[in-house]
Amino acid sequence: MSTPGAPGAPGHEGGPTAAATPPRRRWGELVLAGVIAALGVYVLLAAGGITVPGSTNTLGPRAFPYLVGALLVAVGAALVVLVLTGRAGQEEGGEDVDPTVRTDWLSVALLVAALVVHVFAINVVGWPFAAAILFAGAAVVLGARPWWRAALAGLVLGLLVQVVFGGLLGLSLPPGPLLEGVPFLRG
Amino acid sequence: MDNLTALLEGFSTVLHPVYLLYALFGVFVGTAVGVLPGIGPAMAIALLLPLTYSLEPTAALIVFAGIYYGGMYGGSTTSILLNTPGESASIVTAIEGNRMARAGRGAAALATAAIGSFVAGTLATVALTFLAPVVARWAVRLGEPDYFALMVVAFVTVGALLGSSVPRGLAALALGLFLGLVGTDTLTGQQRFTFGVPNLADGIDVVVVAVGLFAVGEAVYVGSRMRHGPVHVIPVEKGWRTWMKRDDWRRSWKPWLRGAAIGFPVGTIPAGGADVATFLSYASERRLAGPRRKEFGKGAIEGVAGPEAANNAAASGVLVPLLTLGLPTTATAAIIIVAFQSYGIRPGPLLLQSESALVWALIASLYVGNLMLVVLNLPLVGMWVKVLRIPRHYLYAGILLFGALGSYALNFSPVDVLLLVLIGLVGFFMRRYGYPVAPLVVGMILGPMAEDRLRRSLAISQGDLTYLVTSPFAATAYAAIVLLLVAGLWLRRRERAAEVPQEQSPETP
Missing domain, CATH: 4.10.860 (DNA Excision Repair, Uvrb; Chain A)
Structure with missing residues (x-):
């Protein structure tokens, strides 16, 4: 230069x-x-x-x-x-971290947004769909293409976790209004 | 003899087919998650906690033992076959193992790591079997100030000696101590730092903090600077004949034994667990290599065999203070304590008596898990290689999903997930600016325990501060801190010296 x-x-x-x-x-x-x-x-x-409190005698x-x-x-x-004085910290490395690129703040914001949407979606659409939103949203932000394949993967994963953890292991994950009547999804 | 009977009873529990299946499940899932890049044993256990919420204690602890060892094994596969290391304990393995793999000897590197881990893990478990009851018997006699002194030692080693920057480690520790303060004071029932939020009155759940820091923080951090493009996994030659040649065995067995001898004691003292052990083993193998020293940095099998053995031996060593004193000395141990606590089990000197059957079943499952790992891992290398190739966008999306599941399943309250996001952001910024996250988790677990011990000590002595240092054990512990600080600085200098060969070694053409 x-x-x-x-x-x-x-x-x-x-x-x-x-x-x-x-x-x-x-x-x-x-x-x-x-x-x-x-x-x-x-x-x-x-x-x-x-x-x-008055009863405390020492510490x-x-x-x-x-x-x-x-x-x-x-x-x-x-x-x-x-x-x-210029002694900055050494940021953490990792297998999937590219040390040569700058921080992509947009990705950070979008990942956090996906998480926040997930939090508020749980009680509205039920856990499996909220999970699908989180998974698909995060995957697309991180570069999954095409988006519908990520969405499909998210939906399958969300339902699978619901069946295994809610149905088989007995965690009371709310299945949501759409799946309310399905017996094996119940926690 | 008493121990042996108890251990045999433990075996008779674990060898029950259902528990064997649980152990198999644990080691399998643990290895699979441990192989995933970016996931160390601490994160593996934190992420897999919800799996055990609905299990009974014995089954849950057996699964945990499997995940713990499996995660350690999995990490070495990652560091040998990928370019850069995952969990910190595997870093030295990555230097030699990765060079070996590039030179077409990946199978031998994986085999010496797996068999070495088995040998050292088993030896260390034997040592644990005999040492734990002795330590527990001795620990009953420790007073409140002695425990407080032990915890101060753990704070200093975890906060100041680990990581590359002392002030950043202490800052992480202080943040953890602060998070530990949030909630209701156990001795007086006063609310502290709850900001009037009812959810915080019971304190912040450590699982949320651990998952937030390790899983969410890591995923967001990777997302901020993701390495795009295809994943390069070094191919491994097929067939068991390529695993280890006669010469490899000859060169490996001594490092395995030395690694076990170094790893176990280092694991038992609060000196940083596996990281320090692997580094010490690597340094000693290099010194003892004689004419082979010039191979170090270019793929010396001793440099894989020793550190990997030390790594697993240290993992067992860490269980000694954990089970007998209730003292977690690594982030992974801190999360195991949380798992114990969720079943109402308090690790400490009385654990071996009050929960004897459970503890011996846990120890027996360590033997079984070790055996399963060596049998499973070598033939399944092809599968782990496939796991390594998972597209990164799905991997990190999945980590976020399971992290969110784990914290939601604690109380089935979205508030916990929101807290998880906040702590994940803290974890992101800590990673970005080079703050280690492990001291935070350890500080959060140990902080309330230390406060409790300190206040009880001073209640006994009626405010006399000298009571804290007059017991011989406490005095020794404080003297040891001074020694540790000196030794730690010395070790760090040695560590820098050991990094030199890696930089000097020529690139493979």
Whole structure:
């Protein structure tokens, strides 16, 4: 690219990702460290509001929360300093993780959306269909094509789990209004 | 002799055909899930918890024992046949095993891993059989401050010694301790950090946290940076004759025994479980290799045999503090404790007396499970290879589905699933910024136990803090923490040194 031989120069214009990622990543990491410290402050403040019954003679219900809060504040602050001084964390690897690509936030949002829809669908359409929505939704977000094959797989899997766990193992998974009368789906 | 009678009774329970089927089911499912990339033993057990909700305790524990060992076995297949390792315990295996597979010796690598795991697993189970009653008898005499000291040791080792960054490990531990605080205080009945939500009064369920961190967090993290395109599995030559040649046996048996000797003791002390054991075994095999040392990093069979044996021996070793002290020293052990607790069983020094039949049936099922694994695994390699090829979009969608099922089935309340999503997001951000998740799970389980011990200690001593350190055992434990910190730093430096050959080795043409 254009900037010759300047190590560590922030090259944002779609250059090699290895050089471009650290300055971008630091914000999120800083926020996470800050949230940990803030949680610690909250724990310290809220611990003072825990009622201590008169019968408590030595360590009451507040002492351990104070310790935990102090630990959170200490490590949160230490991590803020670490991130600010450029010692960023090493993100986790894995078989299916491509270390060369940037985080695809859209996929993250859509996966979470599929989960949330699943949560609210359970009591409306029943577990097997809510499961189908989750499976098909997540599979399509992760790249399953064509979408109808994923939907079909989700439906089959949802019904199969319903039969095995609800019918055979006796977990009371709600089959939903559509399958209400089917005996072997009952939990 | 007493132990042997009890063990034989355990065997007579386990050898009942129905329980044998449960054991077979456990090892089969455990291996299948363990083979799946991205799923370690901790996640396997967390995901498969709902399977056992409707079983009676003995059957459930037998299934768990199978899943536990099966998951450990499965991980080695993954790391040998795929390019990158799954569970952390298999990383050193991946270095040598993967090189061997690329050189066309995958079958030998799988065989030495499987047979080594069997040998070491069986030896370690024998050691467990004899050691557990001794430790339990000794542990009865431990006082409250001694238990508190043990837990502090576990906090330090799990939080600070594991993972690549000490502050991040401690942060994960502190988050876990906080989650453990949520709920009703056991000693005074006060609600703490429940935000007025009635569902939180009983505390956050550890299963939701474990599944959220391991399953949902992992799936979302992989989804955020997925490796697209076909999956490359290294082909394995067919036929049992290719498994191990005479020379392979000659080179493997000593590392197996050494791996067992290293793995079991490391597993029993709260020093990080299998990861440390595999690394120590790898380092010692490399040192003892003599003229073969130059093969390390290019596919030395000793580098698969030793660490794999150590891995499984450590897995049995971890059960010693788990069963006799109720002390989980790894994330996997923490989840096993949860499984015990869901049956109202409290692991601890009295467990061997109060639930004698159950514990010995569990130990007997470890022997049986080990045997089943070695018999099952080698012939079924072809099937595991197919499992490795599962399209990744279906794999991770399935992980999300079973994670959601597991937390929904706890109370049949969608609120738990919503909590699962929230904790999954926390797990995603922790992975993304290099925070280890295991200390969180361990902290959440051990936190309330430690608080309980601490407060009881100080109630006994009427507020005198010196009571915490004056017992000889507690004093030794705190001294050990200092030693562990020094040793841990030394080990980490050695670990970095051991990574060098991997980088230096030339790429296969």
